[in-house]
Amino acid sequence: MAGKKFTEKHRITYYEGDQTGKATIPMLMNIMILASEDQSEALNVGSDVVDPTGLGWVVTQYVINVKRLPSIDEVVEVGTEAVNHNDYFCQRDFWISDENGEEIVRVTSIFVLMNRTTRKMSKLLPEVIGPYESEPVKRIVRLPKVASTDSEPIFDQKYAVRYFDIDANHHVNNARYFEWMLNTVDDQWLTEEFPVMINIRYHREVQPEQMVQSVVRSIESDDDSKRTLHQVLVNDEVYCEAEIEWQPRLV
């Protein structure tokens, strides 16, 4: 048993790619969220239905696994499914497949419904969750914790939240957190390596006009893997953290 699947085609445009000729992680997150918004519209539980309840969907964690980043001009299939849910949490999966039907990106995420005024979590409303046919379960998947480390920061950068970071929901677009985090890694690294795994956890929402600090640390690992820990802070409080595992780009 599982929820209704929704898929749509998407062509990666040049402005969704970077100097390696591949799609960027922030843009891949954008196109996957677009698929979930399009599913919600198709099921008649889009923002025009959810907004009047005073609630809104908020993601708390993504675990992203990347086999291969799609290339600029490649046409991919983007899919999503609300897999299951308990009273408060919903597991939503996303995937991207290439023209041969091979899955190249897989994301598992946790969504909650939040009161848009008090910013407190709400129980999932049957009329909002029902149409996805997500399976009701006692316990939803427990995603791995983001690793921790005591090592000294490698790099540290301040960013002012800009007008163009804010989306139509008046929030900082989720994808911007990825830009702040990835921008702390030097350009050569970003052109030679790619994130094969990202485990990102959102604790608090960055607000318009705030100043964020993006910090990166290296994580020592038992195996040969190359890992970094990223934190986005506001006034020294961690608003978002992510663990990234890197691998050399093949092409």
Added chain:
Amino acid sequence: MAGKKFTEKHRITYYEGDQTGKATIPMLMNIMILASEDQSEALNVGSDVVDPTGLGWVVTQYVINVKRLPSIDEVVEVGTEAVNHNDYFCQRDFWISDENGEEIVRVTSIFVLMNRTTRKMSKLLPEVIGPYESEPVKRIVRLPKVASTDSEPIFDQKYAVRYFDIDANHHVNNARYFEWMLNTVDDQWLTEEFPVMINIRYHREVQPEQMVQSVVRSIESDDDSKRTLHQVLVNDEVYCEAEIEWQPRLV
């Protein structure tokens, strides 16, 4: 007489819009450039043909007229045409029309071919310009100069060029200049007004890892129009400047 016209449909996604629910200017520039790249591919003079000549297309000026900004989820038609050219300069027009066929954005621009190593302008090669069927003329259109003013800056902001500002051609994406410029205007202004006209002139190319300074001034006008002058500087040298005329958003 004029060149071959090329059009394609484009749906404005939520990540191409801002908190007003409308497409952003930087994203509109991206989707228009995408149309010209798609035309070049369709005519077999895409980057795979131009790159081996050692040259590359570079825009020197855009004059952008906006009647109305398209909304998120709106499907628009994006068009482009290489109108005419002389030995060195090509006039390329762009337009965006809505589903009723009404033109809502019109852009006139000047493109040149530049040697990618020396960064010097080259004569337009017949094999590169020919397929567009642009009309050969003695004199191409003379676009208006960007206004000047001696007034004191209203606001001034430094930006580090980021990894995600660089596109697949290893240049700062043209659209990023618009973000640097528009970000100097305060958020309330940007939500209440929109640019009805932008005249932007590129003098030098900002390089990866440079630090730019974005300065905005108010322009006094004879009529009631509200105008700003924007400059992007590197080490106090003007790399790009733009004049923007503002009008209240209707919706």
